[in-house]
Amino acid sequence: DAGVxxxxxxxxxxxGQEVTLRCKPISGHNSLFWYRQTMMRGxxxxxxxxxxxxxxxxxxxxxxxxxxxxxxSFSTLKIQPSEPRDSAVYFCASxxxxxxxxxxxxxxxxxxx
Amino acid sequence: xxxxxxxxxxxxxxxxxxxxxxCDYTNSMFDYFLWYKKYPAEGPTFLISISSIKDxxxxxxxxxxxxxxxxxxxxxxVPSQPGDSAVYFCAAxxxxxYFGTGTSLTVIP
Numbered sequence: 001d002a003g004v005x006x007x008x009x010x011x012x013x014x015x016g017q018e019v020t021l022r023c024k025p026i027s028g029h030n031s032l033f034w035y036r037q038t039m040m041r042g043x044x045x046x047x048x049x050x051x052x053x054x055x056x057x058x059x060x061x062x063x064x065x066x067x068x069x070x071x072x073s074f075s076t077l078k079i080q081p082s083e084p085r086d087s088a089v090y091f092c093a094s095x096x097x098x099x100x101x102x103x104x105x106x107x108x109x110x111x112x113x
Numbered sequence: 114x115x116x117x118x119x120x121x122x123x124x125x126x127x128x129x130x131x132x133x134x135x136c137d138y139t140n141s142m143f144d145y146f147l148w149y150k151k152y153p154a155e156g157p158t159f160l161i162s163i164s165s166i167k168d169x170x171x172x173x174x175x176x177x178x179x180x181x182x183x184x185x186x187x188x189x190x191v192p193s194q195p196g197d198s199a200v201y202f203c204a205a206x207x208x209x210x211y212f213g214t215g216t217s218l219t220v221i222p
Contacts, residue, residue, distance in 0.1 A: 004156070033210070035212075039214075040214075041115070041214065042115075042119075042202065042212050042213055042214030042215055043157070043202060043204075043212035043215075044212070045209065045210050045211070045212075048210075056209065058209075091156050091157070093156070100145050100147060100162065100206050100210075101147065101159045101162065102159070103158075103159070104149075104156030104157045104158065105156050106154065106155055106156050107154075107155075107156055
């Protein structure tokens with residue numbers, strides 16, 4: 001059984017470039033969450049979708065961040081333009097009907113130089 | 114403003130002894146609490162949870178205790194094993210979902 005799939009696993013980019021992170025949730029799960037992990041703040045919820053609709057994006061730090069879920073099996077988190085302070089590990093997680101036990105992907109480690 | 118706090122960034126315990134990881138929260142509206150375990154280069158995995166209507170939940174070597182009046186929960190692992198070495202995240206949910214900053218547990222053989 002495939003878990004949550006994220007790509008790429010590592011991304012190194014220069015300041016000002018656009019970055020797109022991708023996520024495929026577990027089949028059958030209809031809730032999807034994007035998190036950012038930093039040493040200072042731990043895991044922060046950025047946005048979550050239910051049935052492909054964004055429900056709460058209050059955690060999105062700035063207008064430079066945007067997320068989409070065009071269908072039940074794919075979501076993207078885009079940062080444009082990227083800045084060095086965006087460097088972090090970004091996790092995607094999914095659950096069934098907003099269930100509180102979420103299943104996490106392996107994360108994307110983003111480094112912005 | 115951290116609504117869920119794990120004040121100990123790290124903890125070392127001898128194999129076979131008890132590990133106690135602590136977590137404090139600020140919002141009395143949280144009604145469900147979870148612990149996740151994270152190994153390096155992997156995503157967090159769900160470990161154990163507790164509803165706010167309970168004060169204890171046990172699953173094998175893992176027990177979570179909830180003290181609502183103190184807004185405090187703890188995870189007990191007994192006996193601790195080297196494979197338990199990981200980062201443990203506490204999480205709380207109500208209308209939103211909040212994670213703590215994690216505690217890195219090292220179990221010394």
